Amino acid sequence: MIRLLFFGRLGDVAAGVATSIEASEGLTPSAVREALAVDYPSLAAELSQPQVLVSIDQCIADWDQPIADGAELAFLPPVTGG
Amino acid sequence: MPLTDSQFMRYSRHLLMDDIAESGQQRLLDSHVLIVGMGGLGCPVSLYLAAAGIGELTLCDSDTVDRTNLQRQVLYAEEDCGKPKVECAQNRLHALNAETKIHIYPEQLSGEILANSYDLVIDCTDNLAARQQLNAHCVAHKIPFVSAAALGWEGQLVAFDFAHNDHLCLNCIIDKDAPEPIMNCGNAGVVGPVLGAMGSLQATTAIRVLLGYFQQHGQIQRYDGKKGQWLGLTAEAKQHCAICGIP
Numbered sequence: 001m002i003r004l005l006f007f008g009r010l011g012d013v014a015a016g017v018a019t020s021i022e023a024s025e026g027l028t029p030s031a032v033r034e035a036l037a038v039d040y041p042s043l044a045a046e047l048s049q050p051q052v053l054v055s056i057d058q059c060i061a062d063w064d065q066p067i068a069d070g071a072e073l074a075f076l077p078p079v080t081g082g
Numbered sequence: 083m084p085l086t087d088s089q090f091m092r093y094s095r096h097l098l099m100d101d102i103a104e105s106g107q108q109r110l111l112d113s114h115v116l117i118v119g120m121g122g123l124g125c126p127v128s129l130y131l132a133a134a135g136i137g138e139l140t141l142c143d144s145d146t147v148d149r150t151n152l153q154r155q156v157l158y159a160e161e162d163c164g165k166p167k168v169e170c171a172q173n174r175l176h177a178l179n180a181e182t183k184i185h186i187y188p189e190q191l192s193g194e195i196l197a198n199s200y201d202l203v204i205d206c207t208d209n210l211a212a213r214q215q216l217n218a219h220c221v222a223h224k225i226p227f228v229s230a231a232a233l234g235w236e237g238q239l240v241a242f243d244f245a246h247n248d249h250l251c252l253n254c255i256i257d258k259d260a261p262e263p264i265m266n267c268g269n270a271g272v273v274g275p276v277l278g279a280m281g282s283l284q285a286t287t288a289i290r291v292l293l294g295y296f297q298q299h300g301q302i303q304r305y306d307g308k309k310g311q312w313l314g315l316t317a318e319a320k321q322h323c324a325i326c327g328i329p
Contacts, residue, residue, distance in 0.1 A: 060317040081267030
């Protein structure tokens, strides 16, 4: 299983979304986003915004990076203001 | 130069600490810090650094004070509306600590401003282009760089000690060519104290860097003020980063 974390305001958009997803060979953050789009298109749209970051086990990752079974995948919305 | 009697009194709460003491205070007094952006982050950053006795602060911001700024930009008062932010900030910071030299640029960031010598650069801007310009300059000139941002209830802090690390920069984390997000403080809002929290952390990080206590090059701190959650993240240098990568 892969644990899912939707940080900050993404957590509001992801209310009701499962907090884990079945692991599979070569699963990537992009693939997780595509899977979420089936049932949660508004969440997938938020995850597709510019500068959304992903981390795997608290390390910033690429969207096409494979996720190991047991890892935590986090989505982090952009923060830009100052 | 030894501290004066007045400085011993003013900075006594630093001097009581073994890991700051007189030598650390002298280092702060000898430091020159550039703060780019004098909004919700730049206000607390400059207040704390002036109070801490940073010798020289250079402030850069082209904006004038607007009534909508007063909800979070704690340096400014109602009578400042319409005046350049850096001039108002200079007056307020001078009143706080007349020993700190305050240089101001009521204009957008430029090569002329960056051409000065700084011990540390602090990003308090509100857009990726300015952040990336500062990042590239700090990488090229091996200047420590402390960057933060906030939106809504959320904040982010990331700092880079380019004086001791050649690789892993802001561009490794957020691509310099990424489009600006649709949401910003102007259309989505921001909670003032979240900016205060992140600005205070920027000032704390700045003091750590200047005193030689910073060991978290490229680590990211995320804060969700609505849920009271913190998240610490690491990042890795991108081998082919256009700014810090190996060509």
